[in-house]
Amino acid sequence: xxxLEHLRKTYGSLVAVDDVSLEVRKGExxxxxxxNGAGKSTTIGxxxxxxxxDSGSVEIGGVGAPTTDAVRRHLGVAPQALAIYDDxxxxxxxxxxxxxxxxxxxxxxxxxHRALDLVGLMPRASDRAGKYSGGMKRRLNLAAALVHDPPxxxxxxxxxxxxxxxxxxxxxxxxxxxxxxRTIIYTTHYMxxxxxxxxxxxIIDKGRLLCVGVVDDLVRAHGGKSVVRVERAGKHERVxxxxxxxxxxxxxxxxxxxxxATGVHIERPDLxxxxxxxxxxxxxx
Amino acid sequence: xxxxxxxxxxxAIAWTDVRxxxxxxxxxxxxxxxxxxxxxxxxxxxxxxxxxxxxxxxxVVQLDQGPAATAFIEDLKKTGEIxxxxxxxxEEAEAMVRKGExxxxxxxPSTFQKDFDNLLSTGKGPKLEGFVDPSxxxxxxxxEGRLNELAFRTMGKSFSDPAKMKQNxxxxxxxIAKASDIDNSRKILLGAALQNMDSILDxxxxxxxxxKSDALSDPMANFRPVQVDLKELTRKRxxxxxxxxxxxxxGIVWGLMGCVTAFVSTxxxxxxxxxxxxxxxxxxxxxxxxxxxxxxxxxxxxLVQWVLIGLFAAVFNVKLTNPPMLLIATLASAFAFVGxxxxxxxxxxxxxxxxxxxxxxxxxxxxxxxxxIPIFFMPKFMQTVSSASPFKWAVLAIEGAxxxxxxxxxxxYPLLVLCGIGVVGFVLGVMMFRRAxxx
Numbered sequence: 021x022x023x024l025e026h027l028r029k030t031y032g033s034l035v036a037v038d039d040v041s042l043e044v045r046k047g048e049x050x051x052x053x054x055x056n057g058a059g060k061s062t063t064i065g066x067x068x069x070x071x072x073x074d075s076g077s078v079e080i081g082g083v084g085a086p087t088t089d090a091v092r093r094h095l096g097v098a099p100q101a102l103a104i105y106d107d108x109x110x111x112x113x114x115x116x117x118x119x120x121x122x123x124x125x126x127x128x129x130x131x132x133h134r135a136l137d138l139v140g141l142m143p144r145a146s147d148r149a150g151k152y153s154g155g156m157k158r159r160l161n162l163a164a165a166l167v168h169d170p171p172x173x174x175x176x177x178x179x180x181x182x183x184x185x186x187x188x189x190x191x192x193x194x195x196x197x198x199x200x201x202r203t204i205i206y207t208t209h210y211m212x213x214x215x216x217x218x219x220x221x222x223i224i225d226k227g228r229l230l231c232v233g234v235v236d237d238l239v240r241a242h243g244g245k246s247v248v249r250v251e252r253a254g255k256h257e258r259v260x261x262x263x264x265x266x267x268x269x270x271x272x273x274x275x276x277x278x279x280x281a282t283g284v285h286i287e288r289p290d291l292x293x294x295x296x297x298x299x300x301x302x303x304x305x
Numbered sequence: 306x307x308x309x310x311x312x313x314x315x316x317a318i319a320w321t322d323v324r325x326x327x328x329x330x331x332x333x334x335x336x337x338x339x340x341x342x343x344x345x346x347x348x349x350x351x352x353x354x355x356x357x358x359x360x361x362x363x364x365v366v367q368l369d370q371g372p373a374a375t376a377f378i379e380d381l382k383k384t385g386e387i388x389x390x391x392x393x394x395x396e397e398a399e400a401m402v403r404k405g406e407x408x409x410x411x412x413x414p415s416t417f418q419k420d421f422d423n424l425l426s427t428g429k430g431p432k433l434e435g436f437v438d439p440s441x442x443x444x445x446x447x448x449e450g451r452l453n454e455l456a457f458r459t460m461g462k463s464f465s466d467p468a469k470m471k472q473n474x475x476x477x478x479x480x481i482a483k484a485s486d487i488d489n490s491r492k493i494l495l496g497a498a499l500q501n502m503d504s505i506l507d508x509x510x511x512x513x514x515x516x517k518s519d520a521l522s523d524p525m526a527n528f529r530p531v532q533v534d535l536k537e538l539t540r541k542r543x544x545x546x547x548x549x550x551x552x553x554x555x556g557i558v559w560g561l562m563g564c565v566t567a568f569v570s571t572x573x574x575x576x577x578x579x580x581x582x583x584x585x586x587x588x589x590x591x592x593x594x595x596x597x598x599x600x601x602x603x604x605x606x607x608l609v610q611w612v613l614i615g616l617f618a619a620v621f622n623v624k625l626t627n628p629p630m631l632l633i634a635t636l637a638s639a640f641a642f643v644g645x646x647x648x649x650x651x652x653x654x655x656x657x658x659x660x661x662x663x664x665x666x667x668x669x670x671x672x673x674x675x676x677x678i679p680i681f682f683m684p685k686f687m688q689t690v691s692s693a694s695p696f697k698w699a700v701l702a703i704e705g706a707x708x709x710x711x712x713x714x715x716x717x718y719p720l721l722v723l724c725g726i727g728v729v730g731f732v733l734g735v736m737m738f739r740r741a742x743x744x
Contacts, residue, residue, distance in 0.1 A: 068586040089588035097586045101579025107325050119317035120587035122310040164583065 021046040021172055021203040022067065027076035029062055029227075036062040038227040040076070044205060046171075049198045051218030052207040053291060055301075059227040060207040061100055064176045067205065068097050080172060093121060096170035098162050100177045100207075106150030110141050110160050113149055114167045121168035135163040138196070140189055155186025162190060166197070173197065173204045179213065191217060211291035223295055230298045235291065242297045243289025251283035252276060264288070314589045318597025322571050323604055361444050362388045363435075364398035364410040371418030378413070380455045387451060395434075402436045403709050404718070405701050408444050410435040411452070423476070439551065439708070549621035553613065554703040558674075558696045560609035561638060562667050565646045568602040569663030572650040572738070595647070595735055602646045606639035623707070630706035630716060638699035641723035644730025645670070645695060651737040670694045698722045 022044040029037040037059045044050040052060050065071035067078055069086035077085065084091050104113050114132040118124075123131060136142045139159035144152065149160055162178055175194065179187045194217055198204055208214055214221050215235050222232040231238060246264040250257040250271050255278060261267040264286045271281050296302060365381065367374055382389050390407060392398045398410030412434050414420070420431035433452060437445040478496065572595075575581035584594050614631070617623040625631060649663040673687060674696025683691065691697050702719040705711030 070582060070586055089590075092586065092588040095586065097583065099579045099582045099586075101582065103579035103583040105321065105325060105580060106578075108321070112324075116317055116321050117583060117587065120314050120584065120589050122314070122588070124313065 021081055022205065023079045024063070024067070025077050025079075027063065027066055027078065028074045029066060029071060030074055035227045037066070037073075040224070040227075040229045042222055042229060042232055044203060046081075046203050047198070047201050048219040049194065049204045049206060049217050051214035051221040052205060052224055053209065053211060053214045053221050053295070054207075054224035055209050058209075058224045060224060061176055062227075063224070064097070064174050064205070064207060067174055068092070068095055093168070094170055094172055096165035096168065096173045098165040098173070098175045098178050100180060102157050102161050104149050104157060104160050104164060107148060109146050109148050110136060110152070110163075111145040113160060114164055117164045118167045123168060131167050131169065135167045138166065139163045139193055153183070153186075155182040155189075158182045158186055159189060159193075162193065171201075171203060173202055175204060175206050177207055177209070179208070179210070211295070214291055221291065223291070223298065225295070225299050225301075231294070238294050239289050239291065241294075243291075243293040244297060246289060247287040249283075249285040249287065250281050251285075252281050253278040311589070311593060314587075315593045315597045315600060318584065318589075318594060319600035319604060322568065322598055322601030325571070361386055361409075361448060362390060362407045363448065364390045364392045364401045364407045366392055366395050366398050366410070366412040368415040369413055369417035371421075373421040374413045374417040377417075377455060381452075384451060384455070387448070399436050400715065402438055403705075403711065404715055405438065405704070405709070407438075408441045409437040409448055549617050550623050550708045551704075553617045553623055554700045554707065556617075557610050557613050557635075557638070557703055558671070558699050560613055561606050561642045561699065562671055562696075564602060564605045564609055565642050565649070565667055566660070566664045568598070568605065568646050569649045569667075570660035571598055571601075573659035591739060592735070595738055598650070599643050599647055599731065602643045603639050606642055607635060610635040610639065626708070626710075627706050630711070630713075631703070633720065634699075634702040634706040634716070637702060637720045637723040637727075638695070640727035641695040641699065641730075642727075644727035644734070646730070647734030648730040648737075649734075651734050651741060671696050675700060695723060695726045698726070 024043075025041050027037050027040040028035070040059070040063060042050075052063065054060050062071055066073050067080075067086065069078075069092060080086055080091050081094055083094065086092055086095060105116070108116065111132055114135055115128060118128045118131055133142065133145075136145050139162055141152075141156060141159055141163065144156065149157060152160065158178060158180075162175065165173055165175065178194070179190050182190065191213065194204060194206065198217075206214070206217060218235065220232065220234055221238060223230045223238070231242065233241070245260040245262055248259045248261055248264050248267045248271065250259065259267055259271075268284050268286070271284060292302065365378060367378060378389065378391075381387060390401070392401065392410075395410070395412045398407075398412065401407045402410050414431060414434070417431045437448075481496065572581070575584065581594075585591065614623070614625070614635075618625055645667070646663075649666055650659060652659065652662055671694070673683075673691045674694025675691060698719045702716065702723060705716050705719065
């Protein structure tokens with residue numbers, strides 16, 4: 021559905037994206053995970069034709085580069101910034117963006133209502149966006165990417181700065197869209213979101229794509245061993261293992277000089293571990 | 306998408322901006338830069354440091370090449386407050402008044418010398434005819450007074466020449482002798498009176514030579530050596546019928562200024578809040594995005610102009626004598642101001658920066674273009690600078706269509722200037738926008 025080949029973009033001496041190649045398959049949710057400033061938004065910008073790459077190419081759905089109107093009609097974008105007009109109502113915002121994609125009349129009206137309904141904003145359709153909460157604005161931002169019903173969605177940090185309720189709503193909406201067959205590229209620096217939503221993940225740092233794969237495979241390959249923490253008479257033990265369940269069974273069966281274990285905790289490797297392993301830094305550094 | 310869909314998308318962008326303008330109730334604020342420029346401007350205006358003070362410019366037609374007419378014009382040129390432009394025909398002079406190039410026109414008739422020479426025998430001096438710009442009535446009064454003063458001076462020179470004076474008295478005597486409607490007894494009395502006048506003049510010359518005042522000056526206090534007949538130019542033609550027709554164009558350009566200042570920050574606001582990313586990632590071209598914003602500005606400019614025109618026509622009895630010409634003038638004015646708007650809108654990075662900068666530039670343009678102070682009141686160099694302001698040309702074009710009675714040919718110049726400003730502003734704006742989008 022989307023193929024990036026050797027993309028490179030520099031701003032003066034800053035290399036924003038460095039030789040990024042990847043392929044996103046039709047119907048999958050692909051997570052682009054990386055800290056702030058890693059190059060995620062620049063990559064998205066090149067995917068939608070807003071940023072011209074210095075070298076490399078972008079191809080969408082086998083139809084071409086996103087520099088033509090025909091190709092752009094296949095894309096829906098939710099930028100990281102809240103790209104909505106505060107002085108327009110929710111419905112007016114979506115109507116405007118729908119018209120830019122050639123929609124009109126009853127069809128536009130139906131799609132506006134459907135998109136608002138999908139993100140749970142139908143009851144507030146006639147209110148100005150400026151009166152929405154931060155989470156509602158994020159949901160409207162997402163709805164604006166959906167109104168023309170595109171097959172490929174590019175969501176750039178769609179949950180940035182939202183309350184837990186709106187975050188859950190957005191994540192559920194993305195999951196529903198994926199189930200409905202949309203291809204989704206989802207950038208985030210929250211590993212929990214990537215693990216919860218994404219079929220595959222690419223980890224990007226300092227403009228370079230460090231690895232791409234299914235979350236479990238990446239964790240297995242780069243996350244290191246699980247850690248079992250055991251508590252006995254106020255003392256703590258730490259055991260690294262490939263098989264934490266067997267290790268726990270062993271711990272529980274063994275009564276040492278300090279008596280039986282009073283607490284056991286498993287720390288499984290995750291995408292944070294993968295990022296730490298690959299870069300030596302935490303995702304939130 | 307087809308052409309129709311492209312147009313619909315462009316109008317969608319335009320309508321959004323118009324709607325946002327109508328919903329924006331935020332009070333306008335001024336940056337710190339404006340008061341500085343304002344203070345500088347008035348410093349130039351009243352401080353006397355800006356060079357030559359602006360003169361009353363008049364067009365003069367000399368149909369008589371005699372010494373009296375030549376001396377009169379030379380005196381006119383020497384005055385500090387009047388600037389003379391010599392033109393060959395009365396029609397050309399009138400056209401210059403209509404176009405606002407000069408405040409008034411004066412024609413020295415072909416009989417000027419003859420009328421001047423016969424002043425004492427006929428009691429009527431040469432008649433100076435011409436036209437005056439109705440919006441410059443105050444200066445017309447000043448001009449009339451100055452012309453009479455100069456005629457006195459010319460006449461004084463004539464009186465100071467004894468031979469010329471004797472010649473004039475001889476002509477008077479001759480005309481009395483030939484007159485058939487005066488009986489002989491009266492002719493004798495008048496002859497004696499003229500003889501006495503000769504003696505008085507001789508005595509007067511002697512007293513003047515002795516440094517005493519001129520005995521003839523007091524009886525001539527209300528005497529007018531030339532008859533100045535300055536007609537209000539457009540009363541003869543189409544208007545103005547009242548002062549609102551003169552003030553309406555000023556009001557219109559201030560309305561245009563309001564539109565430009567309101568729209569100048571929309572592009573920067575779109576960039577700042579991220580909506581520009583959404584607009585540009587949609588299947589619309591950059592031209593459509595920029596064009597949509599320009600269209601919004603254009604629609605608002607036209608709306609403002611015609612609301613004002615409609616209001617003044619309905620309430621203040623302003624006569625719309627040439628609606629098609631007025632429509633063209635408003636279209637050109639809107640186009641020019643939208644060009645200015647496009648240029649200013651791409652300069653600032655932030656909405657606030659664009660708005661502050663835009664307002665300052667527009668206010669300076671209004672000031673130098675006669676939006677706050679009449680252009681004629683400005684120093685000479687400021688009058689030249691004012692030609693760079695679309696305010697000047699918008700006012701001239703609208704006045705031309707409203708009451709100056711411009712012909713299509715006369716209208717062309719301000720229209721072309723306005724269109725030129727619009728094209729330059731739009732092209733510069735689009736070029737800078739494209740460059741900004743690449744970074």
